[in-house]
Amino acid sequence: MPELPEVEVTRRQVAPLLVGRTVASAVTSAPSHLFLTPPEELSARLPGRRTEALERRGKYLLARLDDRSRLVIHLGMTGQLFGEGATSVRLLASTARAALPPEALPGFSPDRHTHLRLHFADGGPGLFFRDVRKFGKLLLLAPGETHARLERLGPDALSAEPAVLIRRVRGRRLAVKALLLNQSVLAGVGNIYADEALHRAGIHPARQAGDLSAPECARLLVAVQAVMNRSIETGGTSIRDYVQPDGRDGGFYDERAVYARRGEPCRTCGTAIERLRIGGRSTHFCPACQEGGVKSGLADFVGPHRRAPRGGVRGS
DNA sequence: ACCGCACCCTGAGCGC
DNA sequence: TGCGCTCAGGGTGCGG
DSSP states (O other), X not given: OOOHHHHHHHHHHHHHHHBTOBEEEEEEOSOOTTBSSOHHHHHHHSTTOBEEEEEEETTEEEEEETTSOEEEEEOTTTXXXXXXXXXXXXXXXXXXXXXXXXXXXXXXXXXXXXEEEEXXXXXXXXXXXXXXXXXXXXXXXXXXXXXXXXXXXXXXXXXXXXXXXXXXXXXXXXXXXXHHHOTTTSBTOOHHHHHHHHHHHTOOTTSBGGGOOHHHHHHHHHHHHHXXXXXXXXXXXXXXXXXXXXXXXXXXXXXXXXXXXXTSBOTTTOOBOEEEEETTEEEEEOTTTSOOSOHHHHHHHHSOOOOOOOSOOOOO
């Protein structure tokens, strides 16, 4: 799940593959929700363009092109942006993995999940965008053009000031975890780092946001930035799909305190990590290190998990 | 205005 | 072996 750290690691590694190079051709896949700009338009407009800089805002990557247009890339849940020549089992379908002899790892070749292939005029390695679930987004902005998705973003989580969080929690009754996931509050926080930061700050994820004191908000923001900076140092979190653009796994998975550790002992106090559902997302926390404080509010969350009907009645 | 939740998508994993 | 169900979640948009 690419969040700010994974996108930042991607930005740092992709920049040398992109900046200063001129696109020779852009090969796209069939139209889908992924293309906010139609694929045929990308294929037509990108060739001849040279990238001047690769920037990041929250979980978005923005390539500034020489004609002042901008290519916007969001990795969604399963998006992978990587250089030609990268090798990783995470770039292969499970059937292809299973067919591999042990230790063998062939170079990536584009498959049906590869939605954009950039080839460059210098003949060097290309750049691929692959996204199995198609929750990612590709968008080409004309000079001066903007997009509601970008306009809505709050300050980048890495550089935000505590005052931002203190102001935005005021009067809010929703769980602080749900507030953290709102990209208009802090851009870049996703499910993993929300859980990790709340644990680090010792704040229960179900606490009502408006109940947090100013010092708690400041502590939480410090925690967000600390876990993110540490994750960037280790190359991000590889759980299922994420790989660094050179194909290597990120290293933060081994350092996580709570995420996907239900039932395992808290590294601080040994208490078993618990899981509940907040804002429709699985939420992991240590019941000892992260005291609720608002038992009444908590009651809404510790009841039996309600599950949405799946595969239910559908019109024929 | 605020908040919870269904939806988009696909593959892994599991039970039968 | 294979089918069907469940689950994962970033972000949007709708309904209460």
